[in-house]
Amino acid sequence: MKRILFFTIPEKGHINPMIGPAVWLQKLGHEVRFHAPHDISSQLHAAGLQPLDANVLAAPPPEANRGAFFAEKVRDSVWLRQWIHRLLIEEAPAQIEGYADAIARFQPHLIVTDPMIYPAAIAAHEARVPWVALSNSLNPVLDDSVTSDLLDTVASLSADREALFTAHGMKLRFSGCDMISPHLTIAFATREFIGRDVPGVQMVGPSLPPAARGDEVPLDESLLSTTRKKVFMSFGSQIYHQPELFRKVIRVTEPMGVQLILSVNALLGTPELGELPPHVLALPYVPQLRLLPHMDAFITHGGANSVMEALHFGVPMLISPVCNDQFHQAHFLERTRAGQVLDLSTAAEEDITIRISRLLFNPHLKERVKALQASYAVDGARRAAELIAAL
16 A cells, blocks of 8 residues: 555646546545645545644635636736746745645655646655645647747746756656656557657546535536537636636527527626526536536537546536636647637637527537547546556
C-alpha cells in the first residue's frame, strides 16, 4: 500500500477529474489524501475521500474567481495575462513552503498534482518524492497547429517560469500552462480525438467517477420533455455569468420546437436573465453526468471536462469559447468535424439556428460524434489510477 497525496486547484474544473482516479486508488488499497489552498472538504467527503487536514481552516474558493466580475474580466486580454502571470509565477515562491509542509506531515510515497501548481512540483522535487502530472485540460497534448491567447501569454512568461524552476535545480518540459512530469503525465483524452500519440503523455480516456463525484444535486427527470429534442446549455461554474448569450439562445430556440435546459448558477431569477418562455427549464446547477445522457445537443463554453463528458455520452456540441484553454478544445472539436464552433456573442441569430439544427439533424456530424464516443467508452479514471499505482 502507498500513501498518495493529491494537490489540486480548488475549482470544480480542476477537482472533478481528480475524483475518479483518487477513488480508484482507494479501491486498490492505497491511502489517499487531498491538499488544496482552500476548503474542498465537503465535496471530498461526499465522494468518500479525505482532505489531509481533518479540520480545514482555509476559506472556501474565492468568489472573485467566478460570477459577473470574472466573466467580464476574462474577456480583457491584458487583465487576463496579468492574472495568469500572478497565479502561475508571482505567487508560486511563497506557496512552496505550504506544499512542503503538507508533504512532511503525510510522508507520501507519491504525489499527484494539477500540472499548473508549480510550487507543488518544486516541493516534491526538494523532498525527493516522485510526482505525477494529472491534467484537467488538453494542455499536455497540444501541437504547433493550436493557437490561442493563452499560449501567447504562456510564451510571454516562459523566461520567468524557467527562472522559477532553475532556482530550485529543476529543468522541466512544458506544454501550454502544464508541467510535463519526468515520472508520469496523464491526459484525459484519446488518440482518436487528438489525432496522434503524444510522447511522454499517457492519454487514458475520460475521467468519470465510479460512484458519487461529490458535487451532485437532485434532478427531477420528470421535468425533461419526452416528446421534444432537448438542448442543454452551460458555461461552467466560473464564467457562467453570460446573460446576453443565454437570452440569445432562448430567443433562437423558442420557434425550433425543442426544450432548452439551462444551467445558470446565480443568474436564476434575476432581471438579467429575464422572464423565461415555456420551452426553457432553467436551474442554478445541474448534475451534468446525469443530465447529458438525456440530451440531443450541448451548447458549452468548451471547458475540458464538459467536452470530455459530452464525448463520453455521444452528445453533439456547439462550443463558444470565452477564454484560456477553451479554444484548445474548440480546435480539436473542429478538426475532428464532430461539432460546431461559434462565437455566440457576435453570431447572427440565424446562424445560431443553423448550427443548432446541424447538431440535432445532420447525419454526418452524428456519425463523427458516434465514432469519437466509441474511443471515450473506456474507464480513464481507473486506467489513470493503475498507472499511478504502478510507479
